[in-house]
Amino acid sequence: xxxxxxxxxxxxxxxxxxxxxxxxxxxxxxxxxxxxxxxxxxxxxxxxxxxxxxxxxxxxxxxxxxxxxxxxxxxxxxxxxxxxxxxxxxxxxxxxxxxxxxxxxxxxxxxxxxxxxxxxxxxxxxxxxxxxxxxxxxxxxxxxxxxxxxxxxxxxxxxxxxxxxxxxxxxxxxxxxxxxxxxxxxxxxxxxxxxxxxxxxxxxxxxxxxxxxxxxxxxxxxxxxxxxxxxxxxxxxxxxxxxxxxxxxxxxxxxxxxxxxxxxxxxxxxxxxxxxxxxxxxxxxxxxxxxxxxxxxxxxxxxxxxxxxxxxxxxxxxxxxxxxxxxxxxxxxxxxxxxxxxxxxxxxxxxxxxxxxxxxxxxxxxxxxxxxxxxxxxxxxxxxxxxxxxxxxxxxxxxxxxxxxxxxxxxxxxxxxxxxx
Numbered sequence: 070x071x072x073x074x075x076x077x078x079x080x081x082x083x084x085x086x087x088x089x090x091x092x093x094x095x096x097x098x099x100x101x102x103x104x105x106x107x108x109x110x111x112x113x114x115x116x117x118x119x120x121x122x123x124x125x126x127x128x129x130x131x132x133x134x135x136x137x138x139x140x141x142x143x144x145x146x147x148x149x150x151x152x153x154x155x156x157x158x159x160x161x162x163x164x165x166x167x168x169x170x171x172x173x174x175x176x177x178x179x180x181x182x183x184x185x186x187x188x189x190x191x192x193x194x195x196x197x198x199x200x201x202x203x204x205x206x207x208x209x210x211x212x213x214x215x216x217x218x219x220x221x222x223x224x225x226x227x228x229x230x231x232x233x234x235x236x237x238x239x240x241x242x243x244x245x246x247x248x249x250x251x252x253x254x255x256x257x258x259x260x261x262x263x264x265x266x267x268x269x270x271x272x273x274x275x276x277x278x279x280x281x282x283x284x285x286x287x288x289x290x291x292x293x294x295x296x297x298x299x300x301x302x303x304x305x306x307x308x309x310x311x312x313x314x315x316x317x318x319x320x321x322x323x324x325x326x327x328x329x330x331x332x333x334x335x336x337x338x339x340x341x342x343x344x345x346x347x348x349x350x351x352x353x354x355x356x357x358x359x360x361x362x363x364x365x366x367x368x369x370x371x372x373x374x375x376x377x378x379x380x381x382x383x384x385x386x387x388x389x390x391x392x393x394x395x396x397x398x399x400x401x402x403x404x405x406x407x408x409x410x411x412x413x414x415x416x417x418x419x420x421x422x423x424x425x426x427x428x429x430x431x432x433x434x435x436x437x438x439x440x441x442x443x444x445x446x447x448x449x450x451x452x453x454x455x456x457x458x459x460x461x462x463x464x465x466x467x468x469x470x471x472x473x474x475x476x477x478x479x480x481x482x483x484x485x486x487x488x489x490x
Contacts, residue, residue: 073102073111074120078161078169085185088264091133092124092158099154109154113146119164122187123149126156133158134261136191137294163187179275180263190261191294195247195283198345200256200274205338209233214341215334216303216490217246217288219256236269245289246342246490249281253447254342254490257285259293286490302482304454304489305340308332310480311461318465318474319370327468329367342490346446348439354450355429358457362423366395375401396423407467418463422456451489458487 077093084091099108115121122139124132125148139145139160149157161169166187175182184190201221204210209227213220222240227233242265247257256277263274288299309332316326332340339357344350368377375398381391393401403416462483468474 073098074115074161074165076101077121077159078165081161081166082170082185085181088181090135090184090190090264092135092160094133094155095123095157095159096154098159109149112159113149116142116145116149119162121165122160122162124158124160125152127152132156135160135187135189138189138192161187177268178264178266178271180260180266180271183260184264188260191259193245193247193257193259193285194263195249195279195281196256196258196274196277197279198254198256198343200277201343202345203273209237212338214336214338214343216301216305216336216342216488217286218292219244219341219343236267239266239270241266243289243293245293246286247283247289248286249279249283251444253346253444255279255281255283256343257283257289300482301334302485302487303342304458304487305332305336305342306334307483307487308454308458308461309334310483311458311465314477314479315461315465315468318468318471318477321477322468322471322473323370325367325370327367327370328365330365332361344446344450346442346444346450348441348443348446351446351449352430355426355453358453359426359430362457363395363427366399368392368395368398371398371402374405396420396427399423403467406471415463415467419460419467422453422460425456426453455489 076098080093080098081090095109095112099112102108112121112123116123119142122135123145124135124139125145126132127148128140129136139162140148163186166185170185175185180194183192201212201219204212204221209224211220211222211224220241220243223233223238228238241258242262244256244258244262247255249255258274263271266274288301291297291299312328312331316328316331319325319327337357338344339350339353340361344354371377376393377398378390378392380388382388400416400420403419404412407415409415465479469477469479
């Protein structure tokens with residue numbers, strides 16, 4: 070058994086030195102030790118003594134990498150008796166690696182060392198949101214975001230540049246969103262992707278590692294670990310869909326859209342869920358949403374329905390013509406279109422959230438604000454997102470009642486549970 074264990078151990082360490090962290094096929098291991106099928110009992114004995122782990126092709130599509138922690142020893146031994154050895158890969162256990170791996174191995178690369186010590190490639194680590202700050206503030210890196218997932222890489226020009234340090238020519242295939250016990254967001258990333266970073270960047274990420282328990286969000290878990298399709302049910306995505314439906318209905322009823330541009334799945338950082346909860350970031354968040362709402366309403370939509378301009382008397386008594394704001398135009402248009410006992414309430418439900426965002430955007434322009442950190446900003450952000458969603462849902466319901474818009478149907482998921490992240 071010592072010969073088999075040594076072969077598995079040396080094969081794994083050799084693979085780790087190449088950055089692969091692969092297992093050794095069980096049938097080849099026995100062949101190299103000049104054993105036949107009957108010697109499967111030797112593998113089982115090493116499993117039982119916590120010296121070898123088996124990863125099975127019947128459980129994981131690629132047993133040549135340890136994607137997830139191994140099954141219990143009892144389950145491994147049971148499968149060894151029925152699975153073909155050509156579909157089983159052998160790995161030294163965490164206990165053996167802790168004893169055999171020297172302290173100097175990957176000492177400057179903590180996540181590579183974690184894999185060398187037997188960590189599963191899809192084990193994840195939770196980080197403070199501030200870990201992204203270095204890359205966000207450096208134009209030589211690309212950060213892209215969707216609601217639950219992001220990517221980071223050096224730009225093509227920087228990668229090709231001989232003047233750009235080799236240590237910074239890095240990327241992370243994906244990172245995701247996780248939450249602690251208080252519901253506060255964190256960055257989560259898998260050992261496999263973190264181990265691809267250079268030692269300098271592994272140490273940088275490790276310095277933001279959180280001591281709190283962080284649970285990976287379900288959509289990122291399903292897509293990355295289970296390989297399952299997931300439906301984006303974030304409230305931000307629901308806002309994107311509401312804006313699209315409103316434009317489609319407006320075009321069907323009035324031959325012109327109300328919003329000049331729509332949101333896309335790839336988000337600007339200021340609208341993502343990966344924001345550090347600070348005064349500055351919250352104000353940028355409000356500013357970005359105001360640009361997507363009030364600033365994004367097309368005044369051309371109202372031409373022919375309400376007056377675009379109004380007369381205003383100046384302090385000197387002269388009358389001047391001024392352009393109405395987009396929210397004023399929308400309010401007037403709604404008051405003409407909504408005919409019910411609850412008209413005032415409906416108009417207020419649409420306009421008030423947008424007005425509050427506009428006021429929140431304008432406030433920093435009239436005062437000096439200290440940039441402070443507060444977990445409360447996460448709750449403020451969620452409340453704002455929900456208010457936007459409810460505003461646009463009500464506007465879409467009003468628009469759906471306009472002649473010509475009846476054929477535009479909303480998807481069922483908009484009426485089901487949404488994630489306010």
